[in-house]
Amino acid sequence: MKNITYICLLSLITMVVSCTDVVDVEVPTAEPRLVIEASLDWEKGTSGMNQTIKLSTTTPYFETDLPNAVTGAAVSVTRASDNTVFVFEDQQNGTYTTNAFGAILNDVYTLNVVYEDETFTATETLLSTTPITNVTQTKDDGFDPDALEVNVYFDDPVDETNFYILKYQDTSDFFPDLVTVSDEFLNGNEIHLIYEKRGDEEEDEFQPGDVVDINIYNVTKEYYNYIGILNNQSGSSGNPFTPAPVELLGNCINITNKENYPYGYFRVTETDKVSYTFVEE
Template structure:
């Protein structure tokens, strides 16, 4: 008989304060680097034919309004079992799309990006994922006994090591929250995750009528670690005891010029998605 194991998760809204004095900061500059956002997700119950890869370049820290979409690249993904090549067409806005991607579980896929005479590549296996079995709402499982929270349940397969990323994105929010969980101490059990959204006031919490999309991904240990580091760096602002952020590199490499390495990650996974609407209690 499976045991039910739950983990409480809390999304915190960062408070940013500013001084009245103007301080000029000397910020080191560097040559722009290619940023590859290549998450190919085969949602259960769909064909998975339509996929998008985004390319951009890094910009100076204080010049975020500069255009940084990368166009003119050649982007393709090869399925290694039969050498079928899926070409992603340049949409002239930094996105590259295909409508005939062939998703096969446990097959190996290789990304190739040719840009400005250099070739960037990465390889991943399309991993199957477990399904979300149930989604509910409560108020008594998180950090705030009065706040609404969403509960996600899924069964972890026995006798295998799994790493999961769950993506929570409320409709209307620009960025999702990514949560990592390993089955190191949970193998073969039902896993119960509690996700609570909090901020400075009650309006930042979930309210009746809010809609949240939830995705579960079974990922590699490398991607699990990558997202964990990304979360630690993005959530460490204002804490003087956290280590300084380090350069976060993914699995993409430049085989033409290793010194001009890219940022970003190439991931190919199956995903299960649920949409939950909070109700009045």
């Protein structure tokens, strides 16, 4: 019996020791690419003059603490109807800002970024957005009958093809959730969307007193598809049956060197915003 015990103990020690071996995995890295975050949003009821564009570079997967803010670039946006150029000033932290942007509905805008002797550009049309007509809260329409959910209502215009992005931002969270909606089967009707924040713990759900900012954007079909793919890729983490994420390119191109293409998207749109505070039911 003593011999058997000794053998089992020796086997256990061997297993523990072998589990502590360090395995070095070489992760392939690529040359840094420019990342353009250029969402110019004209909020209803404001002048829309204050706008910000962010520039950064990609970093290796396991080295996210590396500084990657891009400074020293020349950033501008041109309005097609009158060739007005809006210059975005370098704030020396990766952001470029203007307080004189001129938003005109259905006008065409072109982004121009010059960085390290290469020119990056993109073009978008500033679309009008239908307003949010009502926001309510319920508990019985989502996945969890005990979880608070927010209901958003808006009217889809008749005889138009529209693509919407709904942004839900819990003011206590760092990242928002983006939801894509098409009017393919809802054209000309009132659209009712239910949003329920889910998590592993009950505390991850909406609680009385929580504040959620809700933005609605009417966007191009291209941007609608872009966000849809982005959501699918970010939501597939940990699922062994989903395909590997593909390289997601936006509408920005490098006209100097096509091989050195950037990431990111240039978007110009009107937006309607509502803030909702949950109450005790």
